[in-house]
Amino acid sequence: MTLNIALLGFGTVAQGVPFLLNENKEKIEQAIGTNVEISKILVLESSKERLEKQFDHNFVTKIEDVVDDTEIDIVIELIGRIEPAKTYITKALKSGKHVVTANKDLLATHGQELISIAQANNVSLYYEAAVAGGIPILRTLANSLNSDKITKVLGIVNGTSNFMMTKMVDEGWSYEEALKTAQELGFAESDPTNDVDGIDAAYKMVILSQFAFGMNINVDQVSKTGIRNISPEDVEMAAKLGYVIKLVGSIEEVESGLFAQVSPVFIPKGHALASVNNEMNAVYVESIGIGESMYYGPGAGQRPTATSVVADIINIGKEIQVEIPAHPFNQFKRETVLANPDDIKSKYYFALEVPDKNGQILKLSEIYNDTEISFAQVFQQGSNGSTARVVIITHEMTQKQLHEVTEKIENVPEFKLLNSFKVLGA
Ligand SMILES: NC(=O)c1ccc[n+]([C@@H]2O[C@H](COP(=O)([O-])OP(=O)(O)OC[C@H]3O[C@@H](n4cnc5c(N)ncnc54)[C@H](OP(=O)(O)O)[C@@H]3O)[C@@H](O)[C@H]2O)c1
Structure with missing residues (x-):
């Protein structure tokens, strides 16, 4: 039995898929226990002629050509963005096809809906390439x-x-x-x-x-x-x-x-x-x-990303061969509870513009003291004569303190907060 796959889109990542399937054919076939065939590739009508001149694949332009084809086992979505990718993936899942995608935009915004559709139709939805491309x-x-x-x-x-x-x-x-x-x-x-x-x-x-x-x-x-x-x-x-x-x-x-x-x-x-x-x-x-x-x-690039896509294909192929029932890519699920900002602590870097005259650091330290934030380091980083750039590294403070101190600084007309960044490390 051949594992038949269809690609949706034939851009950067998609073109890396036939490359790997050819170059690593022996290992992939041993892993799955059968050969993999790219049966169809869905492309835009406007690109079909150009692609047919360049590549020897079966290019089609209607999603029905893919989802209504009972021979196709896995649909690989590599168009990107939300639509028509979402509609196409939905149709493929509902037609009982397993789906592989690299589409983080879609998964981050509509992933749960698609995962539910996959489960309802007893098929897999895998997306290793969606995070950090080539890193598994x-x-x-x-x-x-x-x-x-x-x-x-x-x-x-x-x-x-x-x-x-x-x-x-x-x-x-x-x-x-x-x-x-x-x-x-x-x-x-x-x-x-x-x-x-x-x-x-x-x-x-x-x-x-x-x-x-x-x-x-x-x-x-x-x-x-x-x-x-x-x-x-x-x-x-x-x-x-x-x-x-x-x-x-x-x-x-x-x-x-x-x-x-x-x-x-x-x-x-x-x-x-x-x-x-x-x-x-x-x-x-x-x-x-x-x-x-x-x-x-x-995290990106044709071959690294296609490597993750092909790994998903192999995993689905193996599961089909040994008739493992489809299961979600991620099975860890519990109630979503967001943290209280008071519990999130970090050291911070602040860069400020202050008038270049005596007493400004004292004034600043009063503002930070008021918010119970202590300085680890304070520097003056240059001056243009009228204003000086001051840099502060704080000890650990909470998100809530960060918002409070930012607001207080912004309320002092002669102070300008240029930037504030987290500082990693204890
Ligand atoms: N590139 C990376 O390194 C990378 C890394 C990780 C994840 N990803 C993800 O992988 C996916 C693909 O990215 P990519 O870089 O390969 O994008 P890409 O090079 O822009 O390829 C997308 C392809 O989809 C085609 N297309 C657009 N609308 C279509 C439609 N309605 N029907 C059929 N084909 C259509 C485009 O055709 P035309 O060329 O004819 O317009 C284009 O060739 C995205 O979700 C992206 O976020 C990419």
Whole structure:
């Protein structure tokens, strides 16, 4: 019996699938116990002729050609975004086809609905490539780490913003220079919002929360700050103090519940995440069993992402062969409870612009004291004669204190809060 698959879309990732199925044919066939055939590829009418000239595949343009074909076992959605991907996946699941996708936007926003449809139709929905592309993090969390209790997940899961931050840190480039180069190299889209504002990373935090903590948070419940406002002065001060700045997604469970955030973070240079550079990704897991572990690799790209897609195909293929009933990719599920902001503690970096005259640090320390925040370090980082830049590193404070002190600073007309970032480490 042949395992028949259909691809929806034939772009960057999809074109990596036939490559791997050919190059790794022997191993894949041994793993599944049968050969894999790409029966059909759904493409846009406007692209069909061009693709037919280039590739020897059976290209079709109507989703019915795929979902009504009883020979097709697995549908691989690689179109991206919400529609028509959602409608196509729904139709495929309802036609009794297993589905593989790499679509984090869709899974983070409509994943539960699609998972329910898959369960109702007794088919599998797998999406290893949706988080950190080539890193097999979801299956690791679902299979190998199911014996462990996870307390915290930190992730550098957006290659575009990590490439930009690496250039800003290593080469001293401005945000604008880093973005321009990322766009020229094809790492950043012309509208970079999802990458630089932390939205893409937040989608991945939603999915990671389900696998690591069994909780289903909404993407709006992930607090998001992007990298647009990071200045060369912030980067320079971080370096001076022994840190690098990176866009980090974090999920932690405290007694009151779960807290998920995407924000720039000061990472100590000796921390494993500090060495995750350029477009590479990493997911750092703290747990009661293993302790600390990090999963590192390419978060995007044709071959890495297609490798995760093909791994899903193999897993479904094996399950079909041995007639294992379909089951959800992630089986860990419990009540979703969000943390009390009073319980989420971190050290913080503050950069402020204050009048360049005596008494300003005292005035600032009174504001922080009022909010019961103590300074670990205070520096003056330059002056233009009329205003000085002041940098403060605090001891641990809560999210609530952060909001309170931010509001108090903003109420002092002569003070300007330029930036405030989390500082990792005890
Ligand atoms: N690229 C990566 O490294 C990466 C990493 C992780 C996850 N992903 C995810 O993988 C998915 C695919 O990404 P990609 O980078 O391969 O995107 P891509 O290169 O833009 O490919 C998408 C393809 O879908 C086709 N398409 C658009 N609408 C269609 C429709 N209605 N019917 C059939 N085909 C349609 C497009 O055709 P035309 O070219 O003819 O417009 C395009 O070739 C996305 O969900 C993405 O988030 C990608």
